[in-house]
Amino acid sequence: MSAEQGRVLVVDDEVLNRTLISTDLQEAGFQVALAENGDDALMGLRAQEFDVVLLDLSMPGMDGLEVLKRMKADPRLQHLPVIVLATIDEMDRVVQCVERGATDHLSKPFNPVLLHARIHAALADRRLHEQEELYRQDLERRVWEKTQDVQRSYERLQRALDGTVHALSSVVEMRDPYTAGHQQRVTVLACAIAQEMHLPDDQIEGIRVAGLLHDIGKICVPAEILSKPGRIQETEFNIIKGHPRVGHDILAKISFPWPVARFVLQHHEAMDGSG
Incomplete structure (x- = not known):
């Protein structure tokens, strides 16, 4: 993560919402990119790295739930935190998003302080996942190295055993x-x-x-x-x-x-x- 607060992709089909959120987050130190529909969002996610996604639930064409499904099906995107933006009467669909792996949700209209808090919490989860992934990779590397050490030790012992067996066999045949x-x-x-x-x-x-x-x-x-x-x-x-x-x-x-x-x-x- 860079010196800024984090990299946020805002996905919303309404220009006013995108502008308000983008301005607020940039003033708070976040790097912000915008997408006006689901297709643009997926294209942007595959083109560059982000730390969190603010995803509007109701959009024409590919809605937020479908975007979330496709993100969770992509190994490169499935661990990226997603905060769903929805109106109060869309709670049933919000529940579906949470069941599909959404990190959190915000009800429209939302308080900027609450928005920042939710983003920071999502970023903390992402950092934790990144640390866990680095630990897993390091553990796998160490296990692989130890396995190679054991394999080399076994091969040395096998060669020593073979040499001993042949030496004993040769002693008998010499006599x-x-x-x-x-x-x-x-x-x-x-x-x-x-x-x-x-x-x-x-x-x-x-x-x-x-x-x-x-x-x-x-x-x-x-x-x-x-x-x-x-x-x-x-x-x-x-x-x-x-x-x-x-x-x-x-x-x-x-x-x-x-x-x-x-x-x-x-x-x-x-x-x-x-x-």
Whole structure:
């Protein structure tokens, strides 16, 4: 709002009324524009900014009620304060205007002091709405920024998790060169089956992580057994068979968003639960 009291559009089909109101408001420090009918009013409202509208209810052609309806249907004008000017016998239509969103009304003939008071009250409502709108926009901006921060943090954590998972998987394959690439192949196959079953993306991600880590328990199997050429002994095989339990115990201490440790524990079970 400028240094003047405010910008007022006066809409009235009678020249005398427009002149009297305009003169009074200009002397009080308001910027005033005039419109003699509803069409001119809507054209002026869309061409420049106003702080309040004084709207005559009874006009030929498009009356004040129709102008108000069109203003409330326009997102750019719907919050603009409207004070309806009407005679005492038009109260039923004034009520309709208030129900349609008019800010206030004045009965003709009106007292200039009361006119100024009503305008100042309407301007105060407008300033309050503008402040609320600025606060809403600022709040939306802050929420968006925080959301972006959270998203970036999540992506960093996701990259760290992926790096950790691949590092653990690589440790196992470095100790067991005979099965190098095995965990990646199992992962690709398991994820392909999960996609074919139309499982949710989040569940498929859990299967991917479990696939990459399913042999992590082999880290506790002596390297000479893992890399031993030829047939291994029964005692050595029994040590290898314990790697799902070892893997489970290692991963159970990590708070994955999926039951990775349980996947690892069960990855050598048969369909009937044996194994």
